[in-house]
Amino acid sequence: MIVWSGRGVLSILVLIASVLILSGILPKEQFDFALVAAFLITAAFSWIMGKKWNSKEPQVLIDKATGQELLLEPNHSLFWIKMQYWAFIFGGLAVVILVQQF
Template sequence: MLIWKGYGFLAFLFFLTSFLIVELAVGETFYRAHRWLDFFAFVITALFCYFVGKKLNNNKGKVYIDKKTGEEVLIKTTHSLFFIKMEYWGFIFLVIGFIYLFLYLQVDKLIH
């Protein structure tokens, strides 16, 4: 695919699922009143992306021999989203979570 390779689409599913998990864990009304809880959803997403991506992209691959040149060619499946390996999305989501939390706290100071 152009957008993802292998199971890279799981990063997006982890993102959606983690927000649902946090909302169900604390309740809808509490969640809507305390949007800083989104930070925990970003952390959950980051953990899933990193560990699942590390496991999926840790495959050895297969070695084939090119008949014309006799060279060995390594064929390895990668799992990525927007050309970024899935385990790196873990770091990206973590950084986005910290930025979101920082901005939320800044806006909250202005309001209150």
């Protein structure tokens, strides 16, 4: 079960799309390098878009019935980890796969 908030699921979708595209382009002998490239592409996407989407200013909403203020902060996360921090996880996985090849 994948748990996400906001646009956090896009990290997984970018990873899947990258793996499918790169494994179709590169020969089967190069699948590990396609996987490394896919993880690095996803890491870059997660960092750039996560920083952009999670750094927006919070919105203040006022409940008409009670007059109470409600603060809405952006939260784009995957498995309770903010999207930009997944860049380190994806990058680390790319390094692990790359090191195993040598």
